[in-house]
Amino acid sequence: MExxxxxxxxxxxxxxxxxxxxxxxxxxxxxxxxxxxxxxxAWVHDTTECVDAAIRRRAFGRALRVPGPLDTQTIQDHPQRNG
Structure with a gap:
């Protein structure tokens, strides 16, 4: 089981x-x-919708337990497979 x-x-x-x-x-x-x-x-679906939702909700900072702002440019520029 995966x-x-x-x-x-x-x-x-x-x-x-x-x-x-x-x-x-x-x-x-x-x-x-x-x-x-x-x-x-932190785990996210590799789609534009899920990545944008996570950034908008500031979910990466909470999931990764990082205080302060994060640079999201690399993840936004990532070539997404499904979106």
Whole structure:
């Protein structure tokens, strides 16, 4: 049975393989394609809608437990597969 994670954008539960892991490096959100970077990760569907919802709701900061603003440009520029 595959692990299940919750998307920080739409709050839907989904298999880990269908979500993109995002980590923070020096206040910059970084997509973790292989889900192997160290540190706390947040999971999001790799769609424009879910990424935008997570940014709008400031869900990445809460999920990653990072105080203050995050640079979201890298995750916004990430070539999304489904949207």
């Amino acid at each position: 692990p299940v994670r919750t998307c920080v954008g739409c709050r839907a539960r989904a298999p880990r393989s269908t979500l993109l892991r995002v980590v923070v490096r020096d206040a910059l959100l970084v997509p973790d394609e292989r889900a192997s970077l160290p540190g706390r990760g």
